[in-house]
Amino acid sequence: MTSSSQYSYIFKYIIVGDMGVGKSCLLHQFTEQKFTADCPHTIGVEFGTRIIEVSGKKIKLQIWDTAGQERFRAVTRSYYRGAAGALMVYDITRRSSYNHLSSWLSDTRNLTNPGTVIYLIGNKLDMESNRDVSYEEAKQFADENGLMFLEASAKTGEYVEDAFLKTAQIIYECIQDGRLDLNAADSGVQQKILQCETNPNVEKDKSCMQC
Amino acid sequence: MSILENKSWSDENSSYVNVSIHKMDIDSSVASASHQSTSFVEDALEALKEISEFYTQNTLECRRGLRTKIEKRSIALNENFLASFEKVKNAVNILHDNVNSLNTAVVSMSSQLKDTKIDTQNLIELTKRLQLERKNVCNQQLLADAYSKAFQLNPSEVGVLRSNVVTLEFFKALRKTQNISNNCRVLMQTGHQTSALSLMEQISTHQQMAMEVLYRWSQLNCKDIESTATGPLLVLAMEVLQDRPVLFKYVLEEYCTVRQAAIAQRFIDALAANNSNDTSLKTFSKDIRQYINNMLSWLIDHVPMERKYLTYLLKNCDKLNVDEEIATCMSSITESLCSPLASRVESVLHMNENPIDIYGVASSLKFYLQIVIKTVPIGQLCQTIEELHKTMECVFLNKLQNLVRDTLLERIEAPPLDLSPSPGIGQLLNILRQVLSVAAVTEDKQEDTSMIVSCVLEPLLQAINLSASRLTPLDMAVYRLNCLHNIHETLKQYQYVEDKLEKLQAHMTAQIETVSTEQANYLVTHLNLEDIQTILRGQGANIPLSQIQGMEAENLINFLSKLESMLVMPDSIAVPQIGYLKNPLHLNKIRRQSNEVISAVYKQLYDHVHDPTNEYDDPSSLMPRTPQLVYQILVNDEKPS
Numbered sequence: 045m046t047s048s049s050q051y052s053y054i055f056k057y058i059i060v061g062d063m064g065v066g067k068s069c070l071l072h073q074f075t076e077q078k079f080t081a082d083c084p085h086t087i088g089v090e091f092g093t094r095i096i097e098v099s100g101k102k103i104k105l106q107i108w109d110t111a112g113q114e115r116f117r118a119v120t121r122s123y124y125r126g127a128a129g130a131l132m133v134y135d136i137t138r139r140s141s142y143n144h145l146s147s148w149l150s151d152t153r154n155l156t157n158p159g160t161v162i163y164l165i166g167n168k169l170d171m172e173s174n175r176d177v178s179y180e181e182a183k184q185f186a187d188e189n190g191l192m193f194l195e196a197s198a199k200t201g202e203y204v205e206d207a208f209l210k211t212a213q214i215i216y217e218c219i220q221d222g223r224l225d226l227n228a229a230d231s232g233v234q235q236k237i238l239q240c241e242t243n244p245n246v247e248k249d250k251s252c253m254q255c
Numbered sequence: 256m257s258i259l260e261n262k263s264w265s266d267e268n269s270s271y272v273n274v275s276i277h278k279m280d281i282d283s284s285v286a287s288a289s290h291q292s293t294s295f296v297e298d299a300l301e302a303l304k305e306i307s308e309f310y311t312q313n314t315l316e317c318r319r320g321l322r323t324k325i326e327k328r329s330i331a332l333n334e335n336f337l338a339s340f341e342k343v344k345n346a347v348n349i350l351h352d353n354v355n356s357l358n359t360a361v362v363s364m365s366s367q368l369k370d371t372k373i374d375t376q377n378l379i380e381l382t383k384r385l386q387l388e389r390k391n392v393c394n395q396q397l398l399a400d401a402y403s404k405a406f407q408l409n410p411s412e413v414g415v416l417r418s419n420v421v422t423l424e425f426f427k428a429l430r431k432t433q434n435i436s437n438n439c440r441v442l443m444q445t446g447h448q449t450s451a452l453s454l455m456e457q458i459s460t461h462q463q464m465a466m467e468v469l470y471r472w473s474q475l476n477c478k479d480i481e482s483t484a485t486g487p488l489l490v491l492a493m494e495v496l497q498d499r500p501v502l503f504k505y506v507l508e509e510y511c512t513v514r515q516a517a518i519a520q521r522f523i524d525a526l527a528a529n530n531s532n533d534t535s536l537k538t539f540s541k542d543i544r545q546y547i548n549n550m551l552s553w554l555i556d557h558v559p560m561e562r563k564y565l566t567y568l569l570k571n572c573d574k575l576n577v578d579e580e581i582a583t584c585m586s587s588i589t590e591s592l593c594s595p596l597a598s599r600v601e602s603v604l605h606m607n608e609n610p611i612d613i614y615g616v617a618s619s620l621k622f623y624l625q626i627v628i629k630t631v632p633i634g635q636l637c638q639t640i641e642e643l644h645k646t647m648e649c650v651f652l653n654k655l656q657n658l659v660r661d662t663l664l665e666r667i668e669a670p671p672l673d674l675s676p677s678p679g680i681g682q683l684l685n686i687l688r689q690v691l692s693v694a695a696v697t698e699d700k701q702e703d704t705s706m707i708v709s710c711v712l713e714p715l716l717q718a719i720n721l722s723a724s725r726l727t728p729l730d731m732a733v734y735r736l737n738c739l740h741n742i743h744e745t746l747k748q749y750q751y752v753e754d755k756l757e758k759l760q761a762h763m764t765a766q767i768e769t770v771s772t773e774q775a776n777y778l779v780t781h782l783n784l785e786d787i788q789t790i791l792r793g794q795g796a797n798i799p800l801s802q803i804q805g806m807e808a809e810n811l812i813n814f815l816s817k818l819e820s821m822l823v824m825p826d827s828i829a830v831p832q833i834g835y836l837k838n839p840l841h842l843n844k845i846r847r848q849s850n851e852v853i854s855a856v857y858k859q860l861y862d863h864v865h866d867p868t869n870e871y872d873d874p875s876s877l878m879p880r881t882p883q884l885v886y887q888i889l890v891n892d893e894k895p896s
Contacts, residue, residue, distance in 0.1 A: 091761060093754070122766060125768050
């Protein structure tokens with residue numbers, strides 16, 4: 045743990061969606077402000093972190109970026125558990141990725157706890173001319189299923205921050221009004237106890253016990 | 256007679272001693288009277304004596320003749336006298352003539368003297384004038400001397416300046432030309448433009464010539480900066496030449512060329528096996544790291560020496576930016592080292608395939624670059640070393656990636672039956688350890704470490720994911736947990752891998768949860784809890800629980816007896832894969848987490864059984880153990896009392 049780890053909470057995120065919709069690119073854009081064209085297919089799960097600030101509180105996001113390929117479904121399943129936020133990504137230029145959303149949604153609902161905030165993200169907003177799924181249609185789907193929704197571009201970085209930050213904001217609000225039980229094993233949120241911050245090892249053990 | 260009288264008088268005097276003063280006066284008048292009479296007597300005597308001579312006979316005749324005779328005699332005497340006097344007169348005449356001639360001579364002498372005197376006076380005046388003139392001339396000479404000292408070179412100095420031999424005298428003369436031209440400037444300011452200009456022209460010709468001599472000499476001799484004889488002269492020469500930027504530049508260029516060749520030659524000599532002494536660097540060429548290190552340390556030994564010489568050469572140059580000059584020159588001198596260095600380092604690439612050695616070389620290059628850059632801040636040498644370092648790093652990463660890929664392809668097969676990490680993982684971690692042990696000697700290793708670890712770790716994790724994807728979820732979780740634990744254990748010995756460790760830790764946590772869920776499900780099944788759990792979840796009706804099928808006391812006993820045996824031996828019921836876990840801490844965590852689920856169900860059931868509305872007979876004997884006790888035994892791992 046580095047000295048920059050002065051934060052109050054850890055939120056776990058998971059990014060799901062069809063292969064090639066740009067999940068890893070969204071993660072890179074968010075954690076490194078970089079866009080890599082020709083990003084290789086994720087094998088299994090990738091991992092990224094970034095510390096953000098919500099309502100003056102420092103929050104560390106631990107983000108699992110899962111492989112979209114079917115053959116890794118078994119590998120990725122174990123990472124759903126205990127996610128506080130789930131970003132469900134589709135490609136606005138590829139209808140098939142949109143059509144698979146309901147299966148991703150049911151997976152997510154089954155494997156996460158009921159408090160998990162699910163954010164629907166239509167990626168590749170920069171390729172507006174090739175749009176295959178209209179905003180309204182996706183918005184309606186999101187409303188019907190009680191999901192948050194926005195369109196973003198991992199390439200330009202447009203609305204990428206918003207997606208991650210708004211998710212964190214909602215989770216934080218849930219904690220504040222008690223809808224999210226921090227003591228539940230699979231809440232996906234770890235609270236840092238202040239004196240533990242000075243001793244990372246103790247904190248580490250503690251957070252492991254909480255899982 | 257008078258004497259007698261006097262004698263008698265004096266006798267008288269003596270006889271009458273006490274005669275009065277009157278008597279003495281009388282005496283004296285008598286004496287004088289007597290004296291007069293005496294002289295008369297004497298004359299008479301004389302005359303008589305004379306007569307006596309010729310009057311011999313007293314005869315009448317004679318008496319008669321006496322007179323004639325006397326007269327005759329007187330005439331004869333006069334005639335005699337006349338004749339004699341004639342002679343005297345003649346003699347006097349002669350004397351007179353002589354005196355006259357003498358007088359003439361004296362007069363002429365005196366006139367001559369007068370003339371001479373006038374001449375002398377003229378001469379004196381002339382002399383005076385000349386003396387004055389001489390004084391002036393002397394003054395003028397002094398002035399001229401001072402002037403020539405201030406404004407002219409003496410012939411020997413000119414000679415020194417023209418000779419092609421540069422000595423200390425040469426610099427003395429040269430400094431004088433400088434002084435002269437300064438003086439000329441003063442002269443010009445004081446209003447003597449014409450002379451100042453001509454002097455200046457003259458002196459600048461000398462200067463120009465001397466500069467050229469100096470320039471040629473410096474060019475010829477600049478290779479001998481190390482010699483004690485030429486060295487100081489070169490320093491002086493450079494000091495002087497800095498006033499002639501073009502010449503200065505040429506000399507420096509020549510110096511750089513000469514030193515460039517010299518250092519390159521020495522480097523190549525050092526590299527080649529010249530003697531039987533094993534001092535040559537090539538003897539180590541078997542061990543490439545040693546070889547490269549020797550080469551680079553030779554560089555950092557010798558390059559600063561060049562800088563030292565150069566600093567010495569330019570130490571008196573105060574009119575230009577010496578640091579800048581030194582930097583430029585060092586860059587140019589060391590240029591010649593680039594190609595031998597590069598070719599040898601590159602040849603190493605072909606000699607060696609081992610990424611660890613190559614990484615060693617790369618980190619040596621980086622290390623020495625930091626030292627070299629202090630002496631040669633700009634130029635090709637640093638660039639070359641930097642490029643070599645980059646190439647090496649690239650080749651290293653390439654080779655490491657290839658090695659990782661090959662190892663993964665060859666060694667990471669399907670996970671073994673006992674779900675222990677594939678041997679390839681251990682091998683890769685070994686490689687990683689070796690590379691990181693090299694990394695430990697280089698500076699700013701954070702970046703390096705992170706890069707190397709990523710280079711090995713990412714493909715490794717992917718390979719593990721790939722090979723595990725064929726397993727059942729439980730097998731997969733256990734296998735991955737074992738692999739991750741193995742990697743985590745290796746990495747946690749190193750600095751700067753916190754992010755990697757965090758990631759591994761997060762991965763492990765996810766796997767642990769998967770296994771605990773599986774284990775909890777397994778426990779639920781084996782304790783016949785499935786139905787009970789379902790009923791408890793769905794319970795909400797007003798029917799007492801004991802009336803519901805499956806929740807009768809007899810049925811509960813089935814579960815409770817199994818639980819009882821589990822409480823005695825908490826580890827007895829477990830999915831078989833749990834036994835394959837390599838890390839006992841993981842095992843404990845999984846057991847605790849799954850047991851928590853059972854303990855929670857027990858608590859729920861206990862509450863329901865002890866709830867009178869559920870109409871169980873004798874709930875305390877049915878479920879005697881309190882949930883707290885069960886929790887303590889199952890979760891806190893305490894032995895049942």
